[in-house]
Amino acid sequence: MKQNRFEHWSEIKYLKDIVTNPMITVGEYSYYSGYYDDHDFEDGCVRYMWGDEKSRQLFNPIEDYGWHIDKLIIGNYVCIASGVIILMGGNHNHHSDWITVYPFVDQIETSYAPKGDTIIESDAWIGMNAMIMPGVTIGEGAIVAAGSVVAKDVAPYTIVGGNPAKVIKKRFTDAEIEKLMEMRWFDWEREKIEQASHILSSSSINRLYEFYQKEILPHV
Template identity: 40%
Template sequence: MSGRQRSANAVSAIREATLYGADPNNKHPMEGFPQICFIKNTVVNPNIIIGDYTYYDDPVDSENFERNVLYHYPFIGDKLIIGKFCAIATGVKFIMNGANHKMSGLSTYPFQIFGNGWEKVMPQIGELPFKGDTVVGNDVWIGYESTIMPGVKIGDGAIVAAKSVVVSDVPAYTIVGGNPAKLIKQRFSTEAIAALLEIAWWNWSIEKISRNLELIVSADIDALRSCE
């Protein structure tokens, strides 16, 4: 192969790669706009799991998403799991299980953490409320300054309105908002939602996603189901 052919092949490969969208391993995929960060590349806590292409939008410090995951103590062991292609707006907070106080007694004050004899009332295993892992599905949009409480499960394709406080699970492809967050509407029919969850386009190869972007952002489920 000649040098000219190698150069042509290299140029062709670069052009082809650009057709497949942003590099998920690039912290800041929008050149010159650090406000957007693919946060799987900046999170170091092993109990925070982030999918490809999920971004956090923050004009102050988009790389430090972990500062918004509160009361996440390693000895508790709960996880925050966020799927692929999620959009997380500025100031979204995740409250983890470490925020909980014992509520079965007359006082909720955590005397034990201050020691000096007060540790004698250290709660036993099972006495502190534990809601389990917090799980956000794929293609979820969480609006500005929303708060997600411990153990909440947010389904694929859901939308959380700005400044909501989400205290209970959110079904797939529904819109919720308010404090506490309530159902605003279901985005599509029940049959359409079932089809979308079966298609699960976010699990396709990035090549297939790129070829079918027009269908993914359209409202033609039948066409999306039949694409190759």
């Protein structure tokens, strides 16, 4: 068992500081809160993903087989709770349409079928013990409830939950979501985000939009 790298449940690790796998792209200020899990982010939260140091030493499916390997792409200000599992491309060799789902070694080269990149867009929150299936896109501002299994794309600013995860509700009205998707606050300069943090920490999208029109748009 790996040593738990977290000293307390309140501690977080910024993904930029801990991710080494070149197949994983992470944005600014996105974090993993893994105190209650006994795995590292890249060796437990993210599973079956080629590209870590050991797997690169063992084999190279890109050069050996010509596979297109799925990537994990994480935006800015994403919150990932303890126990989250993000399933990736290492086990895409099971075919339900074949007579057997067993991955015979001599058929590995031809049996692999990519699922597509897994994308967690900015400002999404993945709740404790949720599982993200391969090839899913979780939209910006979305919330995945604890213990959910996400097998389909999640729309921006939508709350989903259950197994399989289904829409619980939208976080805001369609008009408000349209404004949020226009503003993309998580892409602003950090200084501007800190300047607007008191608005971001409220439910007043109109106030944020006023700030955006005054402080952001003139400099775009």
